[in-house]
Amino acid sequence: MLNFPITVSAVAFDLDGTLVETLPDLHEAAIRMLAQIGRPAVSESTVRAYVGDGVDRLVKRLLTGEPDGEPDAVAFEEAAENFRAHYASVLTRASRPFPGAFSTLEVLRSRGFKLACVTNKPARFTEPLLQGLGLTAYLDRIFSGDSLPRKKPDPLPLVHTARVFGIEPAQLLMIGDSPVDTGAARAAGCPVFCVPFGYRGTLPVQALDCDAIVPTLPDLLDLIRIPRS
Numbered sequence: 001m002l003n004f005p006i007t008v009s010a011v012a013f014d015l016d017g018t019l020v021e022t023l024p025d026l027h028e029a030a031i032r033m034l035a036q037i038g039r040p041a042v043s044e045s046t047v048r049a050y051v052g053d054g055v056d057r058l059v060k061r062l063l064t065g066e067p068d069g070e071p072d073a074v075a076f077e078e079a080a081e082n083f084r085a086h087y088a089s090v091l092t093r094a095s096r097p098f099p100g101a102f103s104t105l106e107v108l109r110s111r112g113f114k115l116a117c118v119t120n121k122p123a124r125f126t127e128p129l130l131q132g133l134g135l136t137a138y139l140d141r142i143f144s145g146d147s148l149p150r151k152k153p154d155p156l157p158l159v160h161t162a163r164v165f166g167i168e169p170a171q172l173l174m175i176g177d178s179p180v181d182t183g184a185a186r187a188a189g190c191p192v193f194c195v196p197f198g199y200r201g202t203l204p205v206q207a208l209d210c211d212a213i214v215p216t217l218p219d220l221l222d223l224i225r226i227p228r229s
Helices: 023-036 044-050 055-064 073-089 101-110 123-132 156-165 179-188 217-223
Strands: 010-013 114-118 141-143 172-176 192-194
Touching: 010 156, 023 044, 023 055, 023 073, 044 055, 055 073, 073 123, 101 114, 101 217, 114 156, 123 141, 141 156, 156 172, 156 179, 172 179, 172 217, 179 192
Parallel strands: 010 114, 010 172, 114 141, 172 192
Antiparallel strands: none
């Protein structure tokens, strides 16, 4: 049990479902990809349940309708290429930072916290998306799903982020929305807060192994403090 406010030196944010509402554009890309291969459209709620483990897993779920399904390899490669092309074309069409994202990042920077985005999204989408929405300037580091050999829920991305910032993992707070984020944080030894919005299928936020639930991003500001110099 943590005593609040906790002392941390840096904050790592998940992207999809935590910093940015990307679901509308992911859904649009999914519909276009499925139509191109002669498949029926899926609902936005279905895509919401499939997001979180990177583009390849999203496409596999769209093709099989199963969380861990493995489609035919040739069909997958074609679908994945189509999805990436469609998603690139609608990347910032309707995606927007969640309420309070800008003000929260601004306050954190003013207080001296190092800030990172740690996502499973491929870099070819992560960086243009953050840049297009005006978030890049607030972040000291960006680590995408293909920046390192392993991605969340493996601890490597958070351990690496802490190392880059010159701190111990216990000094790096993870902010996320799913078991992918909490799993990575627990394995790395980082504290972790979760937002109740975001993408985790039907799993309630109360079921996540997190240290705090923050109803909105600005709510995390009262729960952390920078170490005294």
